[in-house]
Amino acid sequence: MPGMGASSRIFEKIDLPKDQFEFHYLEWLIPYSNETLSNYTTRIQEEIKHENPVLIGVSFGGIIVQELAKKISTKKTIIISSVRSHTEFPKRMKWAQKLLLYKFFPTRWVNQIETILKKHGNEKAKRRIDLYSNYMSIRDSSYLDWAFKNILNWKEPHPNPNVIHIHGDKDEVFPIQYIKNAIVIKGGTHAMILMRYRWFNKHLPTIISNKNYE
Structure with missing residues (x-):
């Protein structure tokens, strides 16, 4: 499951032995009005066709796969550049959660901000925007509003010890x-699924x- 608004193309450079693993990609859906996270993950669950899968999620996708793992049996749940609890x-x-700031975030301006940065930003900013644009699949403001709200309001007080967490020290x-308790990648940023493939x-x-990994 990719990160917020991203498509499964973020996994395009992940190449594992085909005689051992088969990839199945999940994509974001447009949420219903006031849809709960639980109901949303139930709809995502309908796209999972295999029993006892390994679930892998990046960023907000990491939260989604943890919610999915509450609904179905999984062989493993792996999160990347994400959190196992709201305490993290x-x-x-x-x-932002306490002050309900997500209600005021101008998500409908995302495309306009991108255009301005590409026109007036420095070369580093332009390269980042080009990278961002290549992998974003949903820019719908209702989805972004829903995503920000549900990230900030996610309540998981106790990290699940069975969830494997991979995280960059420059996130x-x-x-x-x-x-x-994460597997730490030195120099890994929030976009390390692309940069550290x-x-x-x-x-x-x-x-x-393996059951355990050091």
Whole structure:
């Protein structure tokens, strides 16, 4: 399951042995008005056709697969650049939740901000926007409003010890100092599923196949 608004193309460089693994990609759906996270994940669940799968989710997709794992039996649940509990949110996200700031985030401006940055930003900003644009599949403001609200309001007080967490020590969205008991990738950012794909290609087969991974 990709991150918020992203398509499954974020996994395009993940190449695992085909004699051992078969990929099935989940995509975001447009949420119904005031749809609960539980109901939304039930609709995502309908796209899972195999029994006892390994679920892998990135960022908000990591929250989604953890909710899915409450509904179906899984061989393993793996989250990347995500959190296992709302207690791992950085302080700014906790304040945003308390102050209901997600209600005021101008998600309908996302496309306009992107256009401005591409026109007037520096080369580094333009490259990041091009990368972002290539992998984003949903820009619908109702989806973005719903996603921000449900990320900030996700309540999971106790991290599930059975969830395998892979996290970068340079993650800008979920800083490493708030993360507990993760497999840490040095230099990994929030976009490391794209930038550090060689690490995942090397280590994911062992993480998936073995009960314990050090």
